[in-house]
Amino acid sequence: MSKSLQAIRGMNDILPEQTPLWRYFEGTVARLLDNYGYRQIRMPIVEFTELFKRSIGEVTDIVEKEMYTFDDRNGDSLTLRPEGTAACVRAVLEHGITGGGQVQKLWYIGPMFRHERPQKGRYRQFHQIGLEVFNLDGPDIDAELIVMTWRLWGELGLRDAVKLELNSLGTSESRGRYREALVEFLSAHLDKLDEDSQRRLKTNPLRVLDTKNADTQAILADAPKMADYLDDESRAHFEGLKARLDAVGIPYVINPKLVRGLDYYSKTVFEWVTDKLGAQGTVCAGGRYDGLVEQMGGKPTPGVGFAMGIERLVLMLEALDKVPEELSRQVDVYLCAFGEAAELAALSLSERIRDQLPNLRLQINAGAGSFKSQFKKADKSGALYALILGDDELAQQVVGFKPLRGQGEQQSIAWDALAAHLATCVVQG
Ligand code: ATP
Ligand code: MG
Numbered sequence: 001m002s003k004s005l006q007a008i009r010g011m012n013d014i015l016p017e018q019t020p021l022w023r024y025f026e027g028t029v030a031r032l033l034d035n036y037g038y039r040q041i042r043m044p045i046v047e048f049t050e051l052f053k054r055s056i057g058e059v060t061d062i063v064e065k066e067m068y069t070f071d072d073r074n075g076d077s078l079t080l081r082p083e084g085t086a087a088c089v090r091a092v093l094e095h096g097i098t099g100g101g102q103v104q105k106l107w108y109i110g111p112m113f114r115h116e117r118p119q120k121g122r123y124r125q126f127h128q129i130g131l132e133v134f135n136l137d138g139p140d141i142d143a144e145l146i147v148m149t150w151r152l153w154g155e156l157g158l159r160d161a162v163k164l165e166l167n168s169l170g171t172s173e174s175r176g177r178y179r180e181a182l183v184e185f186l187s188a189h190l191d192k193l194d195e196d197s198q199r200r201l202k203t204n205p206l207r208v209l210d211t212k213n214a215d216t217q218a219i220l221a222d223a224p225k226m227a228d229y230l231d232d233e234s235r236a237h238f239e240g241l242k243a244r245l246d247a248v249g250i251p252y253v254i255n256p257k258l259v260r261g262l263d264y265y266s267k268t269v270f271e272w273v274t275d276k277l278g279a280q281g282t283v284c285a286g287g288r289y290d291g292l293v294e295q296m297g298g299k300p301t302p303g304v305g306f307a308m309g310i311e312r313l314v315l316m317l318e319a320l321d322k323v324p325e326e327l328s329r330q331v332d333v334y335l336c337a338f339g340e341a342a343e344l345a346a347l348s349l350s351e352r353i354r355d356q357l358p359n360l361r362l363q364i365n366a367g368a369g370s371f372k373s374q375f376k377k378a379d380k381s382g383a384l385y386a387l388i389l390g391d392d393e394l395a396q397q398v399v400g401f402k403p404l405r406g407q408g409e410q411q412s413i414a415w416d417a418l419a420a421h422l423a424t425c426v427v428q429g
Helices: 019-035 049-056 061-066 085-094 139-156 172-187 195-203 205-210 214-220 232-248 310-319 340-356 371-380 391-396 415-425
Strands: 046-048 068-071 077-080 104-113 125-134 163-168 266-273 282-288 303-309 333-337 362-366 385-389 398-403 411-414
Touching (some): 019 125, 019 139, 046 085, 049 085, 125 139, 172 205, 195 205, 362 371, 391 398, 411 415
Parallel strands (some): 333 385
Antiparallel strands (some): 046 077, 068 077, 163 266, 282 303, 385 398, 398 411
């Protein structure tokens, strides 16, 4: 196929075989967030480029090299959103729903776009579920975010496969002091740093901390520690968070080098990581961003949030064999009709049954093919039962009721009794 008729590299179709698992995952998260009192918000996929530059920061990987940016027909520079926080902050400001100090607990889901090198777990269009909380500044809410994800891992059967890493970046003042100390230290070792780190030292020195280069890592072993520069307030906040995680029994490790790639964080940052996905190990990441709303023109408004990558979590469910058994069956009952009159009867019968059993997954296949080929299709559909409606059944106003998974013999059931019978033998989720 010519290249222009193929999907863009790193942008994937999610095929019908995969969507049940996606919907299971998304549904599980949505239910959980509903239960904790979070409300969904939906933002556009495209925003002014300036929004992302101002919020994410000019010297970050995302803004420097990962954004899909283009001029529209008016000459405005627009960008496909690389993440959700910027747009969410824009939206709450635009609609004035945080300006009076109102608490907002919001979540969103959807595609994000980053021009990265595609590989397993890393794509150019990928999907996140994210959430943002505004106007709550205590460690209790940071803890709530983590507790919710912990519950999610529990529901999905992933608890043993993920690890929580935590750090505190302090306030922008204490971070500034630490940055100075770090720059002074690293400058003294400038010639021994890898090239990337030399560049970051000038543009975004904290990012040197998450270098993958072993030599630079060795130098960093003696670098000043962020924890020693934390202001009292941030320290107390961090202790408050840890106490709450301890109270719930959530294990964590402190990772003093966790800085996150975006400029807007302060105080708490965290990542849930796994070793089950190779290099793409972060499945959920976030933190506090108390300065961001003000930086974007609003009143000072504390904020905290996270985002999780759906592709990586779906990959994990598959890799760890945590795909629920019932997802393999998308049809409960498969109705086969033979002959024109029976076909008409089958349609109205199936509609009557749907009225009575709105959750029944009933597929109807009329006309085409012999008994044998219809049964093959019924079997392949994964259905538990086939219903047969031919001329004989039509005359007697019954259907043949045939168990497909070894649950007994075929029997004849009157149309009027069919819904009640199905209700007893098909367990509906
Ligand atoms: P990474 O270090 O893997 O590049 P990140 O720090 O850039 O991740 P965030 O901006 O924090 O990622 O996004 C939150 C989550 O979204 C990540 O933890 C990951 O699960 C997912 N994610 C980020 N970028 C991609 C991508 N290109 N493809 C798939 N998932 C992604
Ligand atoms: Mg990244």
